[in-house]
Amino acid sequence: MKFLPLNWLVSVIFLHTVVVAGPNVPDLQNNSKNFVRLFNGIHKKDPQGFFQDFKDLAQRYRSNPGKFKELMTEQDGQGWSIFFHAVEIGDMHRLAFMLDQLQRFFRNDLDSYLQIVNLQDVHGRTPLFIAAERREIAIVNLLLNKVKYALKGNKELFSSF
Numbered sequence: 290m291k292f293l294p295l296n297w298l299v300s301v302i303f304l305h306t307v308v309v310a311g312p313n314v315p316d317l318q319n320n321s322k323n324f325v326r327l328f329n330g331i332h333k334k335d336p337q338g339f340f341q342d343f344k345d346l347a348q349r350y351r352s353n354p355g356k357f358k359e360l361m362t363e364q365d366g367q368g369w370s371i372f373f374h375a376v377e378i379g380d381m382h383r384l385a386f387m388l389d390q391l392q393r394f395f396r397n398d399l400d401s402y403l404q405i406v407n408l409q410d411v412h413g414r415t416p417l418f419i420a421a422e423r424r425e426i427a428i429v430n431l432l433l434n435k436v437k438y439a440l441k442g443n444k445e446l447f448s449s450f
Contacts, residue, residue: 317365324363327371336383343387347394354401357394361405368410376416376432379425388435402439406432 317325323346330339350357364370369377375384388406395402407415420428 320365321360321363323360324365324371327360328365328374331371331374331378331380331383336380336386339383340386343390347390351394354394354398358401358405361391362408364408364410368412370405370408372405372408373410373416373419376419376425376428379423379428381427381431384428384431385435388431392435392439399439403436406436 317328320328326342327339327346330336330342333339346360347357350360361372362370367373372387375387391402391405395405407417409415414422417429417432420432
């Protein structure tokens with residue numbers, strides 16, 4: 290029995306993944322302009338534009354938190370929100386920034402904050418699951434610590450027990 294060299298097999302698998310299956314690029318034609326704006330900002334090399342866009346949108350929706358929550362829970366064809374895409378690229382600075390901004394914005398609405406960070410995609414996975422699946426330990430720790438901090442800061446949550 291003759292075996293193929295391992296490097297040939299790896300090349301075939303890689304070509305199948307890239308050419309046949311294609312990259313993991315979502316269809317964004319049904320998403321809002323602001324979703325696409327944040328999506329593009331997350332995937333750019335320079336995070337400063339993303340930081341400014343995120344701050345601008347948070348400021349614009351300050352008087353209408355429901356609309357900001359809609360934007361933060363808006364999902365692409367895979368069921369991924371902006372937060373999922375931030376986890377996907379693994380940029381700790383952008384994730385920490387988003388979590389801090391969301392925590393400030395929803396400081397009086399823990400349910401909305403938790404809905405955003407625990408949103409499920411079409412397969413039932415959360416951003417935390419994606420990070421754990423990819424063995425991104427630093428991101429897993431960041432997500433757990435930020436949510437734990439938000440829970441500790443909300444005394445009303447614990448007073449109901």
